[in-house]
Amino acid sequence: MERSIESINESIGKGEAVVLTAQEVCELADRGEDVEKVDVVTAATRAIMSGTYAILSFPVDAPCSFLRAKEVYMNGVPAHVGPCPNERLGILDLMLFGTDHSLDDHHYGAGHLFRDLAAGNPVDVRVVTDNDVTFTTQVTLDDMPYAMMYGTRHAFKNYSAFVNTSDDTVSSIFHAIDFGPRLTEATISGCGQINPVKNDPLLKSIGIGTRILMNGSEGFILGSGTRSAKEKPNLTAFADMHGMDPEYMGGFFTSAGPECIVSWAVPIAVTDPSVVDAIAERDRQIKMSVMAVDKRACVGYSTYGDVWEDVDLEVTFDPEDCINCALCEPQENCPMAAISFDGDKVKLDRYACFNCGLCTTLCVGDVFTGNMGSINFELGDHSANVPIVLRQSDKKRALELSEKLKEKILEGSFKLTQMVEHIQS
Incomplete structure (x- = not known):
């Protein structure tokens, strides 16, 4: 494969490069078309990322x-x-x-x-x-000459599904409310086929010094993150908070307290055969571990096809179907506080909404609806089918971010960087 970052940047400058989002590449692969002619893939994720800190x-x-x-x-x-x-x-x-x-x-x-600061x-x-x-x-952020966000453990090569196998409810950062017992519900994390490291699992293109977008602001990858492993690498990076878009960041309330939302968009130069193979892999081919929160142990495996294929990425909102319950469970438990009432009229703040889908599982009417899918896996000597009740990854906005990065690359406002050194997982 005769490609380099330098030659790809030259092709971009001439308007000759093939730059596609990870979603577009997977759609090519689904049609049986050749993906080897792609020069750059833009991949993205938006999720709960605990390993985040800021220096101000x-x-x-x-x-x-x-x-x-x-x-x-x-x-x-x-x-x-x-x-x-x-x-x-x-x-x-x-x-x-x-x-x-x-x-x-x-x-x-x-x-x-962090979101309040980015919003001014x-x-x-x-x-x-x-x-x-x-x-x-x-x-305000304008009063801060220095405001940098860092990730100590970001952008895992996807993550996991979570269930509770015990007979008791469990408070966990992996759910917005107490986790229901006895395999009655599942939560998930990971954007599947559009995840950055999924598209370069051997880190042949992503390296130390790779320019990225973190919450929409340009930043750089520093290396591997804490608990990074060859089978499930993650990354560490930083970016200036002054350029961040508040829509792609924020806080997410869990039953164990508030967590931090971070978004990444990463350009992956197709310079290695391993990247060609990886970018064509679809959700149904990506293995996903199923973890029991009550013992923090793996109890089975599914795929991201269960999470992202033939499901709704966005919650459908029909306020006229509200039956005015004495206590609105979706409002009470929304991890983004995106649901409110104006008198007896229910409102949904789409800007704040994470598309986690919890409201669709709590609403006794049909105000909030959506197909969330279910996790299928083998547990011991029987098959389990557990409905997904909460998503801690927002694939809808991750798709938007990958498209925005693609546009920036094609218009010349975002330049691919040559890595300083390969990352050792």
Whole structure:
């Protein structure tokens, strides 16, 4: 295969390169067409990614107004001060973990905070100095000369389905409500055939220094992430928060507290035969482990065909079918707080909606509907069929992101980079 990043960039500049989304490539493969002529595949994912943190630096007071900050809270979310003390500068250097929760609102976490910052919303900052003086101020992202998001464990080569095999309900980050017992429901994570690492599982094209979009902002891959393994690699990267699109990030409430949503879009240059084979693999061919949350052990295997083939990527909303229950379970349990009422009229905020589908399983009327599919796998000596009740990956927006990256590449506003070094899983 006589292709290089340099030659592909030249072809893009001349308008001769074949750049397709991962979805388009799979549709070619379904029609039996040749995928070897593809130069670049744009792949994407949007999902809950716990291994997220941000480093922020910004002024909060005049120089010499205090020596050092001891504690800092942003919208109630505790920040980790340092490592630089910024003695007497009136400036804070902070680290915020994506899984940190607000002390003021148990439904609000750092993921929500990151989205508020990207949206330009003012954020309340409470500072406790080293001599126990407390003061408050407000900041926006524009007040921060430095605001970087990092991923310590992002973009797994897909992930898993989750079930509860015990006789009791289980609180878990893998469900928005307590997990029902005895294989009554399943949740899933992973965008299947459009997932970035699925399209380059040997990491021949994706490497250290590969330019990506994280939440719509340009960033770079740094290497493999924590718990990365050859059979299930994941990546670490960073991007400037100033260019991030709030629609593709945010917080997601689980029964174990708020989690962090992150989106990736990755260009995969087709420079190796292994990439040609991988990009043609469809959801029904991608193995998916089924994990029991009650014991955090694998109990079987299915495929992403069960998750993404012949299902609805978006929830159908019919407000006129509302029967005005005394307690609206979808509103009460929506992990994105996307459902509200104006008097007795139910409303769905599509911008906030993650398309997780939980509302379709909780609504006793037909306000929220959608085909979510079910997981089929062998468990011991019998076959199990477990309905999917929650998706922690938003394939609809991941498809949008892969299309946006394709457009950026073709118009010349996003340039493919040559990796500095291969990633060792």
